[in-house]
């Protein structure tokens with residue numbers, strides 16, 4: 068575990084940076100759907116591309132609690148910024164947990180600086196929740212594999228230089244670490260579509276097709292031992308992804324709540340601040356309570372993952388509760404603002420558009436309930 072002072076220092080530093088550099092321009096960048104190149108450069112300088120990567124590979128070597136603290140701060144300013152580092156950290160985490168030493172040394176030192184950007188490519192047009200149904204294939208040809216298939220929803224896919232790709236091999240689903248040039252094409256890889264989104268703008272989420280794309284056999288995560296073990300590795304990584312989504316939801320919910328509780332004290336109707344109306348007070352009470360519960364569930368899941376290595380039920384609970392909470396708080400914050408909450412003058416509409424992604428991404432909340440119920444039934448099984 069990272070010592071609490073170091074963690075608090077990092078998180079406070081990011082919070083100050085977000086307040087100074089992000090809050091004032093986030094909505095403009097979002098509406099322009101503009102990639103925040105200057106902000107990303109500053110995130111690189113702060114070491115945010117290698118928060119949890121061990122120091123021996125150049126990372127900050129901090130724990131998951133530090134990571135989620137940073138994710139909450141970034142998301143409270145602009146959720147898209149946390150999207151820039153999320154699947155990058157999942158890809159780096161896959162290398163740390165399952166890569167060979169040669170693979171770690173080859174990619175991690177460039178990933179931690181943000182020079183080499185990572186992404187995760189599991190989903191396909193016909194395989195989202197149903198991950199076992201993927202059809203992207205990798206066929207061995209001597210010392211190489213030939214990859215064919217279509218992947219979708221690849222966040223950071225165009226700017227990434229390293230794709231953690233799930234593909235079907237003879238042995239089952241295998242994770243390949245596919246190096247590519249950032250940009251619309253690289254070898255047999257083509258970014259076939261940039262997907263338009265309700266929110267979460269400013270960073271790309273793309274469809275990518277692979278046509279007879281060749282990779283060397285040493286791109287298999289974990290070497291030959293990793294053949295057929297890609298899905299379990301990726302699903303393990305997605306557990307961290309879910310805790311990350313929960314932290315993101317807490318960040319958006321916090322921003323919406325703070326805006327609402329401030330506005331409620333200055334906006335007057337019927338001769339008094341609306342915060343004096345009981346209907347508004349009850350809303351604020353529910354929002355504050357749910358926000359606190361969401362943060363505690365998220366931190367609990369992170370601590371469990373850090374100390375035991377597994378937290379599937381708790382990560383699912385945190386993701387489920389925090390994401391539903393973010394959507395509720397974003398909606399209530401807008402209600403509390405009345406008409407002005409519906410305008411583009413304030414960021415409330417952005418929180419309202421960003422929040423639904425958290426109920427879908429990294430496994431929908433319907434799937435979370437299935438995972439949670441399965442785990443609870445195992446724990447409480449009656450012989």
Ligand SMILES: Cc1cc2nc3c(=O)[nH]c(=O)nc-3n(C[C@H](O)[C@H](O)[C@H](O)COP(=O)(O)OP(=O)(O)OC[C@H]3O[C@@H](n4cnc5c(N)ncnc54)[C@H](O)[C@@H]3O)c2cc1C
Pocket residue numbers: 154187188189190194195196197219220221222223264267272424427428429430431432433434437
């Ligand atoms: C903006 C964005 C970014 C993304 N980024 C990435 C990324 O970087 N990498 C990546 O690999 N993926 C990414 N995803 C994909 C995301 O993980 C999937 O969208 C998600 O897992 C759901 O899959 P689906 O969209 O195919 O929905 P479907 O699986 O088609 O589900 C449709 C509906 O059916 C429900 N459903 C499905 N199966 C069941 C079941 N068994 N029981 C009950 N209900 C069920 C779902 O909950 C949902 O309500 C991203 C998605 C979005 C929207």
